[in-house]
Amino acid sequence: MVSRMSGSWRASAEPAAFPPRPKGGADGAGAADPVAGERSLTRGYAALDLGTARTRSLGAGGAAIAERPSSVPADARGASTDGAGSLRPLRHGVVVDQAACNRLVRLVLRDIGLSEAWPLERVLVGVPVAATSSNRQAVRTAVHAVAGCEVTLVEEPLAAAVGIGLDVTDSTPRLLLDVGAGIVEAVVINAGAITDARALQLSATTKEGVPSYAIDSVVTMTSMLLRDVPAHLRPAVRDTGLAVTGGGAAQPRLLRRLRTALRIPVHPAPEPAHATIRGLTRLCRRPSLADRLAGRGR
Incomplete structure (x- = not known):
């Protein structure tokens, strides 16, 4: 399905309602390396990347990114959505089970050891660009119910760009x-x-990343986006190339297909699965920039 909203096309593997854009613009929890070269988070702040498969977080005073599957044990009635005795509260990056999401957020905040940071002042959370207003409110409600503080939403590609060191405020367009x-x-x-x-919803991914059947759709979607960049901006986009983030960013077949189809430099980010949480973490240290970017996530 391809849907058009506010001057932009978004491709979707499943029917989805995308909101109009404002004008102007494997199992077990684990820890990853801390954000290199950064100071500790401002006391009372936390960053949270709620993903379909895995959730990543970092809190005030934390030395490492905490990571766990985006699932919680089934409730007393034995309800389960994955056939393995657990509930998965997110699908396509958005909340589909509010109560289970609240439980997941509580587990995540426990993971990052915020006992010394309470009361929290603010939690920055990533959301997909394609999230509707009700999707966004569900995330805000889940986090606020547990943290009891201000919740700031930042669209995940923007956070990922900050996480890989791009100057998102620059007037040079970046893909x-x-x-x-x-x-x-x-x-x-x-x-x-x-x-x-543009957004492509996936019913499932493989250990390698995007399933084979969907690679062509991802490439076509990205090609359409590049094609629709205004002619006077296209040379700058071609010079800077395409940055690729997320857990599937290092998939060789996908990268080869992108380079062949786009004929521009394609740059998979280092530690791409952590780009969004790193970006949210850095935004915790730059409140004014977080507020500016959050205007797109509200």
Whole structure:
């Protein structure tokens, strides 16, 4: 399905309602390396990347990114959505089970050891560009119910761009592809905003990343986005190339197909699965920039 909203096309493997854009613009929890070269988070702040398959977080005073599957044990009635005795509260990056999401958020905040940071002042959370207003409110409700503080939403491709060191406020447009477990989003970032975007919803991913049947769709979606960049901006986009983030960013077949089809440099990010949580973490340290970018996530 291809849907058009506010001047941009978004491709979807499943029917989805995308909101109009504002004008202007395996199992077990684990820990990853801390954000290199960064100071501890401002006390009272936390960053949270709620993904379809895995959730990543970092809190005030934390030395490492905490990571766990995006699932919780089934309730007393034995309800389960994955056939393995657990509930998965997110699909395509958005909340589909509010109560289970609240439980997941509680587990995540426990993972990052925030006992010394309470009361929290603010939690920054990533959301897909394609999330509707009700999707966004569900995330805000889940986090606020547990944290009891201000919840700031930042669109995940913007956070990922910050996480890999791009200057998202620059007027030079940048092309970014964020390859998640349940949703793939291609965006153009210019002067602190996502100016065009497309999204492909995935029913499942493989250990390698995007399933074979969907690779062509991802490439076509990204090609369409590049094609629709205004002619006077296209040379700059071609010079800077495509940044690829998310858990599927290092998939060799996908990268080869992108390079062949787009004929521009394609740059998979280092530690691409952690780009979004790193970006949210850095935004915790730059409140003014977080507020500016959050205008797109509200």
